[in-house]
Amino acid sequence: MMPQLVTVKMMRPNGRPIRIWVPVLPVLLVLSPLVVLAAVVAAVACLVYRISLLRAFGTGWRIMSALPGTRVDVEHGRAAVLVSIR
Amino acid sequence: MNEQRKEILQMLAEGKVTAEEAEQLIAALERDQPAPAAPGSDVRPKGKPKYLRVMVDATDEGVASRVNIRVPLQLLRAGVRLAALIPAQALGEANAELSRSGVPVDLTQLKPEHIEDLIEHLADMSIEVEEATANVHVFCE
Numbered sequence: 001m002m003p004q005l006v007t008v009k010m011m012r013p014n015g016r017p018i019r020i021w022v023p024v025l026p027v028l029l030v031l032s033p034l035v036v037l038a039a040v041v042a043a044v045a046c047l048v049y050r051i052s053l054l055r056a057f058g059t060g061w062r063i064m065s066a067l068p069g070t071r072v073d074v075e076h077g078r079a080a081v082l083v084s085i086r
Numbered sequence: 087m088n089e090q091r092k093e094i095l096q097m098l099a100e101g102k103v104t105a106e107e108a109e110q111l112i113a114a115l116e117r118d119q120p121a122p123a124a125p126g127s128d129v130r131p132k133g134k135p136k137y138l139r140v141m142v143d144a145t146d147e148g149v150a151s152r153v154n155i156r157v158p159l160q161l162l163r164a165g166v167r168l169a170a171l172i173p174a175q176a177l178g179e180a181n182a183e184l185s186r187s188g189v190p191v192d193l194t195q196l197k198p199e200h201i202e203d204l205i206e207h208l209a210d211m212s213i214e215v216e217e218a219t220a221n222v223h224v225f226c227e
Contacts, residue, residue: 049173059167066160069137073154076146 003067003085011080090115135159135209135226144220159205159226166201169193 006022028035039057046056070085091112098108142153172180177193184191208226215222 051171051173056171059164059171062164062167063161066158066164069156069158070161071154071156073152075150075152077149077151 001068002064005086007082007084007086009080009082009084011075011078013077013079015078133209135205137227138162138208139223139225139227141223142220146219159208162205163198163201166196167198169196170198 003024006024008018008020008022010018012018042056042060043053045051046053067085070083072081072083074081094103094108094111094115097103098105103111136159138157138159140153140155140157142151144151144153169177172193174194180193181191184193211224211226213222213224
């Protein structure tokens with residue numbers, strides 16, 4: 001299953017937190033022209049380097065599907081960043 | 087003392103079994119029961135691991151830093167498949183750069199069919215590095 005929600009939480013050194021929730025599907029829909037363009041560029045690159053298009057897009061989809069559950073939490077002093085993909 | 091052991095000792099006291107028989111029964115009982123875990127030992131459930139965890143606690147010039155990363159092992163599988171797509175020429179150049187940096191890893195030997203064995207063995211892996219200013223713990227869960 002592809003990621004549904006990306007949560008980014010940042011704690012600035014002054015102690016004020018910033019929280020951003022990014023719903024992946026709506027954002028992808030909004031950015032769909034760019035996504036299509038990126039897919040075309042990737043397809044051309046695959047053809048140039050003689051890589052199977054099917055395998056390349058299959059692997060890309062696998063990576064997208066494997067992302068949910070990823071969590072990166074970094075704290076340094078009073079500053080902190082948390083990225084969580086669900 | 088568990089119930090079965092008590093029953094054996096009761097039978098011995100009542101003269102229903104001899105001391106030798108009681109000893110044999112207790113020995114058989116101990117064989118059937120798993121040894122209790124030592125205090126402080128790793129009690130993580132043994133199953134198929136799902137995540138690779140990297141935890142770092144460090145102090146840098148008096149400032150505490152903490153890194154806690156959880157990566158799904160599924161992503162590792164997908165990454166190896168991605169590596170299989172990289173043209174041989176690029177892999178050769180990457181190998182040369184890795185060797186130059188002191189990491190003699192042959193990326194051309196990284197095959198998707200080997201990844202399952204690798205992940206299976208990762209379940210038993212736990213790396214802990216302790217230094218005066220930093221602790222690193224890498225494990226699967």
